[in-house]
Each structure stands twice: as C-alpha cells, then as structure tokens.
Amino acid sequence: MVGNTFGAFMTVFRTKYYKFVSKYFNSQVFNGQSGLFLTSTVNQLTINVLNNFFIALPPQKEMDTIVKFIDEKLTTIDQKIAKTKKIIALQKEYRAALISEVVTGKIKVAEEK
Structure with a gap:
C-alpha cells in the first residue's frame, strides 16, 4: 500500500485468496471500511478489526x-x-x-x- 507506514507491531495476513484479497486491500471499499481503525490519536488495524472485515469472495x-x-x-x-x-x-x-x-x-x- 502506498503512503502507509508499518511499525514494530505487525502481523501477517495469509489467505489462499491472496491475489484477490490484495486487490481488495487496495480498493475504495477497504478505504471506506478503514474508518473502523482510524482514530483521533493512533491509527491501528488490529487483528480483531481485521477479523471483522467483510470481504465478498466470488x-x-x-x-x-x-x-x-x-x-x-x-x-x-x-x-x-x-x-x-x-x-x-x-x-x-x-x-x-x-x-x-x-x-x-x-x-x-x-x-x-
């Protein structure tokens, strides 16, 4: 993802649908859902938040x-x-x-x- 910074607290997200899911993570749909982890102090995408994302998988x-x-x-x-x-x-x-x-x-x- 362009314009993002990653810190010491990271995780690996693995899926057999990685090609499709990587496109989703670079989409406007993901940007819309990203409001779930953007706060006024610390922006963080936790495993709990990630696990609550809905991704339509055709x-x-x-x-x-x-x-x-x-x-x-x-x-x-x-x-x-x-x-x-x-x-x-x-x-x-x-x-x-x-x-x-x-x-x-x-x-x-x-x-x-």
Missing part, C-alpha cells in the same frame, strides 16, 4: 477473472504513466536547451516594435 474462476482484469488495466496505466514521465522529462530537457541557446545568442529573438 467463486475462484470469477476471482481469477477479476484479478486478471485489474492487473491488465494497472499495467496499461503504469505504461501510460511511464510514457508521460518520459515526455515530461524530454520537454524539460528541450526547455533548458532552448533557454540556454537564447541566452548564449545561438537563437536570435525578434525585438518588439
């Missing part, structure tokens, strides 16, 4: 289909993010080169009349 074939769909979509999104970051880096490089060439006089700027 048949295995449907879980596999859902996981495959999510993984494919996430791969597409990650590829688009990488491509966009590359374009941004190239634009920054072009910007710096343009500024350098104008400042050093390699490109003449037309004066306003």
Whole structure:
C-alpha cells in the first residue's frame, strides 16, 4: 500500500485468496471500511478489526477473472504513466536547451516594435 507506514507491531495476513484479497486491500471499499481503525490519536488495524472485515469472495474462476482484469488495466496505466514521465522529462530537457541557446545568442529573438 502506498503512503502507509508499518511499525514494530505487525502481523501477517495469509489467505489462499491472496491475489484477490490484495486487490481488495487496495480498493475504495477497504478505504471506506478503514474508518473502523482510524482514530483521533493512533491509527491501528488490529487483528480483531481485521477479523471483522467483510470481504465478498466470488467463486475462484470469477476471482481469477477479476484479478486478471485489474492487473491488465494497472499495467496499461503504469505504461501510460511511464510514457508521460518520459515526455515530461524530454520537454524539460528541450526547455533548458532552448533557454540556454537564447541566452548564449545561438537563437536570435525578434525585438518588439
């Protein structure tokens, strides 16, 4: 999970449905249920709270289909993010080169009349 910190008091959650459940833990549904362990002082997800979560588990074939769909979509999104970051880096490089060439006089700027 992105943006979370784990401390000394941790547990391992094991399930044979780990591929599906890991998607659930990264979903808005889980975020909605997470209000059960977010307090004004210490945010903690205890074993007792975890054991009281309700997770709809469809048949295995449907879980596999859902996981495959999510993984494919996430791969597409990650590829688009990488491509966009590359374009941004190239634009920054072009910007710096343009500024350098104008400042050093390699490109003449037309004066306003």
